[in-house]
Amino acid sequence: MATKLTGPVRVRFPPSPTGALHVGGARTAIYNDLLRRSLGGSMILRIEDTDRQRSDPEMVAQIQRALAWLGIEADEGPFLQSDRVEEHRAAARRLLEEGKAYHCFRTAEEVEEKRREAEKRGQTSFYRVFFEPPTPEEVARRLEAGESYAVRFRMPKGDIQFHDLVRGDVTFAEAVLDDFIILRSDGSPTYHLSVVCDDAHGGVTHVIRGEDHLSNVPKHIGLYRALGAEVPTFGHLPLIMGPDRKRLSKRTGAASVEEFRDQGILPQALYNFLALLGWSPGDDREVMSREEMTEAFTVERLVSSAAIFDYDKLRWMNAQYLSGEPLEEILSRLAPFLDEVGLADADAERLAAAVDLHRTRAYYLQELAGYIVPYFRERLDYDEDLCRKFLGQADLPAQLDLLTERFGAIEPFDLDGIETAIRGLAAEVEVKAGVLIHPTRMALSASKAGPSLFHLVEAMGQEASVRHLGNFTAYLRERSGSVEA
Ligand code: GLU
Numbered sequence: 001m002a003t004k005l006t007g008p009v010r011v012r013f014p015p016s017p018t019g020a021l022h023v024g025g026a027r028t029a030i031y032n033d034l035l036r037r038s039l040g041g042s043m044i045l046r047i048e049d050t051d052r053q054r055s056d057p058e059m060v061a062q063i064q065r066a067l068a069w070l071g072i073e074a075d076e077g078p079f080l081q082s083d084r085v086e087e088h089r090a091a092a093r094r095l096l097e098e099g100k101a102y103h104c105f106r107t108a109e110e111v112e113e114k115r116r117e118a119e120k121r122g123q124t125s126f127y128r129v130f131f132e133p134p135t136p137e138e139v140a141r142r143l144e145a146g147e148s149y150a151v152r153f154r155m156p157k158g159d160i161q162f163h164d165l166v167r168g169d170v171t172f173a174e175a176v177l178d179d180f181i182i183l184r185s186d187g188s189p190t191y192h193l194s195v196v197c198d199d200a201h202g203g204v205t206h207v208i209r210g211e212d213h214l215s216n217v218p219k220h221i222g223l224y225r226a227l228g229a230e231v232p233t234f235g236h237l238p239l240i241m242g243p244d245r246k247r248l249s250k251r252t253g254a255a256s257v258e259e260f261r262d263q264g265i266l267p268q269a270l271y272n273f274l275a276l277l278g279w280s281p282g283d284d285r286e287v288m289s290r291e292e293m294t295e296a297f298t299v300e301r302l303v304s305s306a307a308i309f310d311y312d313k314l315r316w317m318n319a320q321y322l323s324g325e326p327l328e329e330i331l332s333r334l335a336p337f338l339d340e341v342g343l344a345d346a347d348a349e350r351l352a353a354a355v356d357l358h359r360t361r362a363y364y365l366q367e368l369a370g371y372i373v374p375y376f377r378e379r380l381d382y383d384e385d386l387c388r389k390f391l392g393q394a395d396l397p398a399q400l401d402l403l404t405e406r407f408g409a410i411e412p413f414d415l416d417g418i419e420t421a422i423r424g425l426a427a428e429v430e431v432k433a434g435v436l437i438h439p440t441r442m443a444l445s446a447s448k449a450g451p452s453l454f455h456l457v458e459a460m461g462q463e464a465s466v467r468h469l470g471n472f473t474a475y476l477r478e479r480s481g482s483v484e485a
Pocket of ligand 1 (some may be wrong): 014015016048080195208210213
């Protein structure tokens with residue numbers, strides 16, 4: 001039966017700095033964040049850097065940047081796991097002294113041979129089946145001789161059972177459990193020892209992490225008990241699969257938090273999207289603020305089936321946030337993308353008007369920045385294919401000359417004035433308003449689609465509208481001269 005959780009909780013997020021923060025890791029951090037927020041308590045950030053060869057200091061910084069970008073702030077840390085190696089070694093020594101672990105002098109080849117033999121017999125547990133721990137005399141003799149050794153934990157007999165917050169009751173039968181190394185022969189602690197020591201030291205009450213760690217739980221429970229520490233509550237989240245139902249990776253698209261950031265996904269959208277990838281609020285709400293998610297969050301609604309990463313849904317979610325967040329927020333998130341297209345110094349007022357006009361049509365910040373470019377570029381490049389229809393309209397350049405003139409005379413340059421100028425001229429030259437509206441849109445944005453034209457012209461402003469219209473008319477004259485009538 002699911003137990004109702006009560007706070008305060010102490011949770012942790014302990015990434016290994018071997019690569020950029022993956023969306024799977026980010027989702028784990030999000031559920032820990034939501035649990036801590038909803039029940040009260042604190043979250044520890046611990047960098048699990050004990051694997052020196054694979055750890056990269058640049059990745060530590062990268063992970064911290066990605067978490068900060070997502071708005072996930074730990075209450076304690078970051079701690080480096082490597083700072084507590086001496087404590088981990090001391091724990092191994094204590095277990096040795098208490099007979100809960102033993103010296104292991106076996107060579108890797110010997111162990112591997114027995115492992116294969118066990119595999120052939122269909123056994124998963126082999127160490128304690130094939131090898132007797134050395135006698136105290138043997139240990140003394142081999143230590144005396146200076147032989148190197150690892151420390152192996154003596155896994156207690158019996159099945160291991162626990163209640164997982166996501167998967168329910170889980171049992172690991174004795175037959176699959178085995179003794180395992182906690183200190184390597186070079187004196188370095190293994191992940192199992194370090195993680196248990198550090199979680200116990202930090203007073204962690206709930207361990208929420210990826211399903212790939214489920215099979216480690218019996219080892220960890222064995223160690224907690226042997227060390228006399230309280231066993232935390234576990235919850236193992238299903239893996240995130242790509243649309244091809246394989247593990248999400250670069251092959252299927254972006255997989256790290258910073259890749260999504262660089263594509264122009266908003267952190268609020270990614271947080272919301274990932275939170276729903278394995279949890280639901282129990283109703284049909286999808287776009288939810290962090291406060292709403294915190295309010296609705298319960299571990300009972302974490303789901304145990306694999307989550308499929310739906311890129312289209314993330315795109316949709318991002319569009320919702322681009323339309324709905326305060327304009328100030330969008331402008332500040334857009335800044336690096338404007339920088340990339342050379343618009344770092346764009347006039348703030350015109351920029352705000354243009355962004356507000358286009359943001360409901362964009363899926364990504366990058367795309368939104370693209371819509372803004374025509375507002376600030378001296379000249380636009382027109383695509384001949386898109387303009388073919390206008391090139392065939394012999395009267396158009398003269399009509400656009402008149403419109404350019406009228407645009408220059410509108411005072412004040414507002415929606416009413418713009419609409420009157422276009423509709424008035426259309427009536428005078430006896431064409432439908434669309435005959436002027438479509439080329440004007442092309443002139444001002446080099447595109448066939450966009451927001452309402454009158455709004456577009458207003459946001460563009462008088463000077464730029466007159467300039468683009470003039471340039472476009474010149475382009476039409478020049479190109480139609482070279483196009484067969
Ligand atoms: N450092 C581990 C990882 O990144 C986390 C282990 C854990 O949560 O216990 O997979």
